[in-house]
Amino acid sequence: MSVLIFADQAQGKIKKVAFEAIQYGAKVAAQTGTTATALVLGEVDAAELSALGNYGVTKVLHTADSRLNEVESGVYTKIIAAAAEQEGADIIVFPHNFDGRAVAPRVAARLKAGLVSGAISLPDTANGFVVKKSVFSGKAFANINITAVKKVIAVMPNTFPLEKTDAAASVTAFSPAINDADFKVKVSSVQTVSGDIPLTEAEIVVSGGRGLKGPENWGMVEDLAKVLGAATACSRPVADSGWRPHHEHVGQTGLTVRPNLYIAIGISGAIQHLAGVNGSKVIVVINKDPEAPFFKAADYGIVGDAFEVVPKLTAAIKQL
């Protein structure tokens, strides 16, 4: 038995969520007295690959095929299952991000494995193989005992703080038997449509709602985000109205984010919005209505007009 971790990359850079999954997988390996191997698909610098040892793996398998630079869930499933077989891995760990959500269930089905997605605990092996996840939009927890021999775990981003070391990993080429026919979808070009910081990876998110009145006022959201090194997000009506692009919409029908700090400006705090943000470590709400429901979910609240508060906040942070 061993542990295999799918280490997700984008544009040749390993994602932070992959570091978290690797660290999680290495801890599971230590817990179960086995070894952990990371698998990277697509073209990535050799230095980045050996640095994955910083998070606890001693070995990295790498398939440096340019056709794999973008995730294609069918062929990724085939390769990850082949790597699991080669390594004799009974436990396969993914990040629970967009790519992990697309691929982990397919790998689980292919290997006839039990799956826990959105894991927020290491397995409790004293009582079977019990992994905790949050359910009902963060309102309850479920403890799931994976009884199947093979187990797939997708780790909730920003749940386990990174503990980086100086250790390096050995990198081995992995050459699965794939051909062009395995690629059901071909990505011909990729356009980056948002800022430098991907929303689901951001440590800080500044988010605006209908209280901002119109797209012409988004400059102050972007200014605050810039001084904080944050990504920007929005409520659904803002995206539906075309004030902001849909990929910035968070909530039940949008992205789920779990940053260390979520700043909500002019957002009422409807349950459907909270569903996508209530895993944030600290929530700051700026709203002119003291009765806005969001204040109940907030760690810090500022009752005031966003058009006065936000520029002052940005100016004050610039002084720091």
Ligand code: FAD
């Ligand atoms: P509003 O509810 O209009 O709130 C605006 C807020 O701004 C108010 O609290 C107001 O007091 C405040 N405000 C106004 N002016 C100022 C000012 N000058 N300064 C400071 N504050 C001010 N919503 C999502 O966000 N994400 C989802 O994924 C989502 N999914 C949904 C799924 C379903 C099936 C349904 C039915 C709804 C969904 N919604 C979702 C919509 C959700 O119910 C709310 O309607 C929406 O979140 C409200 O957006 P808002 O807070 O920006 O706007």
